[in-house]
Amino acid sequence: MKIYRSALLRFAFDGSPLYDSDGLLATAPDAQGQERVVAAGSWQALQAHYTQEAGAQVQHLPGRLIAPGFVDMHIHYPQTDVIGAPADGLLPWLEHYTFPHEARFHDRAYADGMAEFFLDELLRNGVTTALTFATSHPNSVDAIMTAAQQRGMRMIAGKVLQDRHSPDGVRDDTEQGLIDTETLIQRWHGVDRLGYAITPRFAPTSTPAQLRGAGELAAKYRDVWIQSHVSENLDEIRWVRKLFPAARSYLGVYDDFGLMRERAVYAHCIWLDDEDRALLREKHTAAAISPTSNLFLSSGYFDYQKADAADFRYGLASDVGGGMSFSPFRTMQAAYVVGREGHAKQGFSLKPGALWWQHTAGAAQALGLDGVIGNLQPGCEADFVVLHPACTPLLARKTAQAETLDELLFAMIVLGDDRLIEQTIVSQAK
DSSP states (O other): OEEEEEEEEEEOTTSOEEEEEEEEEEEEEOTTSOEEEEEEEEHHHHHHHHTTSTTOEEEEEEEEEEEEOEEEEEEEGGGGGGTTOOOSSHHHHIIIIIHHHHGGGGSHHHHHHHHHHHHHHHHHTTEEEEEEEOOSSHHHHHHHHHHHHHHTOEEEEEOEEOOSSSOTTTOOOHHHHHHHHHHHHHHHTTSTTEEEEEEEOOGGGSOHHHHHHHHHHHHHSTTSEEEEEESOOHHHHHHHHHHOTTSSSHHHHHHHTTOOSTTEEEEEOOSOOHHHHHHHHHTTOEEEEOHHHHHHTTOOOOOHHHHHHHTOOEEEOOOTTTSSOSOHHHHHHHHHHHHHOOSSSOOOOOOHHHHHHHTTHHHHHHTTOTTTSSOOSTTSBOOEEEEOTTSSHHHHHHHHTOOSHHHHHHHHHHHOOGGGEEEEEOOOOO
């Protein structure tokens, strides 16, 4: 058994933060060798029992904070080199930067190199699980899954389906793309900590035949994930309306093809109406909020209050490479700004604990992995980060003045970056 003594952050089942300034985290391997949380709470209350366990290894981490590993609900690993590329908007950005970069992933060696760098960057920033797009090339899935498996990471990925309105090099064949998807599901889904996601890029780049086939696969393999984009950009919405005139809405396109259910995740969800929001709740389908990407591409602002009123699931995402950073702190900071924006919608201030929850336990819940990752409650897989709240002079000064948990968490959200992450621990089965 491993025992860690440190300040400790975790979440109650209602999403409220639980904090111990002098905490104990105990982890041990289960019958399959997977490291799991055994106990979490006050050092004073727990240490007499757990530190006396035979073979207990105690690690003291003074001045540090242990928190759940971050969960990124929407990211594109092939766009790692696209981050920071200037563009006039979403569609020109795809044409000039994204598609040319993704075309390179037909080369397995190139895909392997990018997968290695991408996962190292996630871990450096404290992200222990991600739902990521690959490209239309099966090689790209094999590369990210192999690299994640070697690190013992919980990772969900999928081959992009895009059989129209896409240039040579990234466009796939309607039927072959579906065959490749099923082959990859059978090869990777449920292997170690890996999961597969059926991945239409977005409705405009898949024919009705391909979307129909994706829906049939989603019905056949009920425990795989589904991921795509919806209602990110007004130009995109007008395009979808022309391509699918019979659909009630952009989100309705996916529903018409059987692509809305538990474990389905749609990125952005900015320009929704009340019927769309009700449909997300009804279908147990989640939204991945990508605030740095939406600000970068000037797409719009996610409406938190209407989302909460509709009571559908959501969580935070970096959306690299449209997103501007791998750092969860940058993402949470941008989410706060988006929440406050009050010209296009009603604005309000998100609580620091709620922001943190959206990137950990809340994101896990939205992925259908509540109680598995994103938290440090007993039974959870032991993915966590060790934070150093005094990692910079300004953070040290600010966090030393914090009198409440909200003040401590918000200081790290506003002033933090990768330097805050002292260690990232992944619950790897031995």
